[in-house]
Amino acid sequence: MLNNEKIKKVSIVVSKGSLEGIYPALIMANGARMQGIEANLFFTFFGMDAITKKKMGNIKVATVGNPAMGIPTLIGAIPGMSYFATRMMKKQMEELDIPPIPEFIEMIDDAGGKIYACLASVDMFKLKKEDFCDQLEKILTVGEFYDISAGGQIIFT
Template sequence: MRGSGVRRAAFGLMARLSAPATAGTDPPVKCPVAPLEFAFLADWYFQADLVFTFSGLDAITKKRYEHIRLATVGNPGLHLPTVLGGLPGVPGLITRYTGRKMEKLDIPPIPEFIEMISDTGAGIYACKAAVDRFELDKDDLIEQVQGITVGEFYDVAAGGQIIYT
C-alpha cells in the first residue's frame, strides 16, 4: 500500500476506490476521475486508484492527452445524428464548443484533472495489455503512470469498490 495515496480520518477508518477509465474521449475520460476528485475535495478518507484501459490510454499518452477530441459519431450523449457527426470539421467544432462549456463550469482540462488526482497521491495505472497492444512503453506515457496487469489491478483494488465507467 502506498503511504502517499492514503488519507486517514482521526478515527482510523479508510475506504478504497478504484475506477477503470475505459473511454478515450474528453467528457467520458473525466467520468471516472470526477468521483475521485469530489471525494478528495469532500475530505473523504480513502485510497484511490485510477486504471486506464484500451481506449482510455489517450488520456495518459504524452502525444495525445492535451489534444483529446470528443467522439461525435455514435455518441448518444450528443443527440447528434451519426451522419452529421462524421462530417469534416464537426468533431473539432463540437470539441471546442464542449471545451468552452466545461471551462464556464470551471471543469479543468484532462491534463489538469490528471495532475490534480496525482497530487492527492492516488494511484494512476495503465493496463499493461493495452500498452503492449499499442506498442507503447513507459516513455510514451505521462510520468505519473505505472503499468499494471489485470491480476495486479484486482490485488490493488482488493477489499474496495471498483467503479466501472
C-alpha cells in the same frame, strides 16, 4: 458489511478514449480524494489516451454514434464537427472550473490519487513507459490491479 459503512477506497477502470468517456472517471476519482477516499485510476484500451503524452491534450467528444448529442450521424461525421463540439464542451467545463485533461491528471496525482496503465493494452498498442505522462505510477497486470483494489469498490467506465 453494513449498508451505510463509508466507502474507503475506489478503483476506477477507464476503457474509453473519448472526452465523455474519460471525464466522468476523472471527476469521480478526484471527488473521492476530496472526500478523503483513496482513489486508483486504471487506464485500459483507448482509455490510455488520457495518460499518453502525445494524446492527452487532444481528447475529443464522439459526435458519431452518440445519439444524446442530438446530431444526426452523417452530420456528426463532417470534418470539424468533433472539434467544434469538443470546443463547446471545454468552454462549459472551464466555466465550472473543471480542468483540461492533462491538468486534471496532475491534480489527481497531487491529491494522492494513483494512476496506472494496463499491461495487456500497453503491449497491444506497443507503448513504453516513456510514452506516458509523468504521473503514471506503474504498468499493472490485471492481477496486480485486483491486489491494489482489494477491500475497495471497483467501477468500470
